Amino acid sequence: MNTKDELLKILSLKLRTIFGKLKIDFEKLQEIRLRMNAPLLIIYENVEYFITEEAKLVKNPTLAVIVTKNEIRETMEYISNYSLYAFEDEIKQGFITINGGHRIGIAGKTIIEDDVIKGMKHISFINIRLAHQVKGCADPVxxxxxxxxxxxxxxxxxxxxxxxxxxxxxxxxxxxxxxxxxxxxxxxxxxxxxxxxxxxxxxxxxxxxxxxxxxxxxxxxxxxxxxxxxxxxxxxxxxxxxxxxxxxxxxxxxxxxxxxxxxxxxxxxxxxxxxxxxxxxxxxxxxxxxxxxxxxxxxxxxxxxxxxxxxxxxxxxxxx
Structure with missing residues (x-):
């Protein structure tokens, strides 16, 4: 499965539609930032872009689609296969690793007992970091x-x-x-x-x-x-x-x-x-x-x- 297909599987239906239309090389996509009630943002070839409803890359955040609470919730359901409990140990560390090696950073309200992080709830921020192998990049070194x-x-x-x-x-x-x-x-x-x-x-x-x-x-x-x-x-x-x-x-x-x-x-x-x-x-x-x-x-x-x-x-x- 290629990077684009792996990514589309974990996004909410609305975001899946937008990214499905996005005309970029997904092998050069580095990060996707989902923040509740904030513009949809990506890092592509080390440059920050916002994404519009029409799946266009723009630099103006006011033109971007706004990520809702529902997009966050639905995306987390797909990421965890409807079972966040199964990823409890990883969530304590603030990330989940999914098939393909992509790392999902999460933030929200932490649950702390005796100064130890036991879990997280009200997840409102997601950072999807796409895994890319570049075989041969060590050759000059x-x-x-x-x-x-x-x-x-x-x-x-x-x-x-x-x-x-x-x-x-x-x-x-x-x-x-x-x-x-x-x-x-x-x-x-x-x-x-x-x-x-x-x-x-x-x-x-x-x-x-x-x-x-x-x-x-x-x-x-x-x-x-x-x-x-x-x-x-x-x-x-x-x-x-x-x-x-x-x-x-x-x-x-x-x-x-x-x-x-x-x-x-x-x-x-x-x-x-x-x-x-x-x-x-x-x-x-x-x-x-x-x-x-x-x-x-x-x-x-x-x-x-x-x-x-x-x-x-x-x-x-x-x-x-």
Whole structure:
């Protein structure tokens, strides 16, 4: 089933009709934002658009169709197959992963007991993030990450602003390293997929291809997951998305101390930006990472800007 068909299945009947008429390449559609009593909005090729009743893309929000409470309710019914209870554990974390690997972020009134989120009701905001695999997007990066002397890789940190392709790049790096390629033999990889974005597991099955030697801990906190994988799955490489907490730093120390290689991503615009953040600056100062890969959307989503080594020597630069 293609992306458009997967999407139409989960939208309310009214929205389904509008998106069915929309003349866009659905493989380039990134997000759909449904907010109760607010204009229908999408992110398409990294640009924000509103959608009219006639299924036209516009920049003026006053021309857009208004999302109603009924559209939200009906869409959630289709997303959950009329059983939100079945997704109770995921709802506690604020998202649901559906067939195809698409992630549905939700917001509303949280139910809290003893400072623990038990659930959510009165869901009024939905963010549909479309999953896209871009096989081969890691091809320009991989030669810089391979340590040919050890048939292994360097500890790598991918730095990128939001919506610039860092998770997509990480996913393809994992797939290629797991399967093996012309640079090195296939490696056993452990993935901590805290928000179900890397593997996009649906009912335990990854919807994205992460390679034949990859094990995934889905919806698991990164720090705890890294420890668990080291102890239980004996990975040669661990991959995680969006590090940043002190707990992450402690787990990273543990992973590297065990001789396991690490690939991680972080929000940022430069190494200097990372240095300005208390926890992340410690990672740079301790020289834990041996490669820094910087992405942007200068020339399209996932544009490879620069690659540096652990001492700040520039290995690659392209400011096209």
């Amino acid at each position: 991989l030669p810089y990450l391979i340590n040919e002397k050890t048939d292994g890789i360097y500890h790598t940190l991918i730095i990128s602003p939001p919506r610039c392709g860092k998770t997509t790049l990480l996913r393809d790096i994992i797939r290629q390293l797991s399967d093996g390629n012309t640079y090195l033999s296939g490696k056993s990889i452990g993935v901590v997929d805290e928000r179900s974005e890397i593997g996009a597991c649906y009912m335990g099955t990854p919807q994205n291809e992460l390679g034949i030697r990859t094990d995934i801990l889905d919806c698991c906190p990164k720090a705890k997951g890294m420890m668990m994988l080291i102890r239980s799955m004996s990975p040669q490489i661990i991959a995680v998305d969006e590090i940043g907490s002190k707990e992450d730093l402690e787990a990273i120390d543990y992973v590297i101390g065990c001789g396991c290689k690490l690939i991680a991503t972080v929000h940022g615009s430069s190494i200097e930006d990372i240095k300005s953040k208390p926890v992340l600056s410690e990672l740079v100062q301790k020289k834990l990472f041996e490669r820094y890969v910087l992405l942007s959307n200068v020339n399209g989503i996932g544009h490879l800007d620069e690659i540096y080594d652990t001492v700040g020597r520039k290995l690659y630069a392209d400011h096209a």
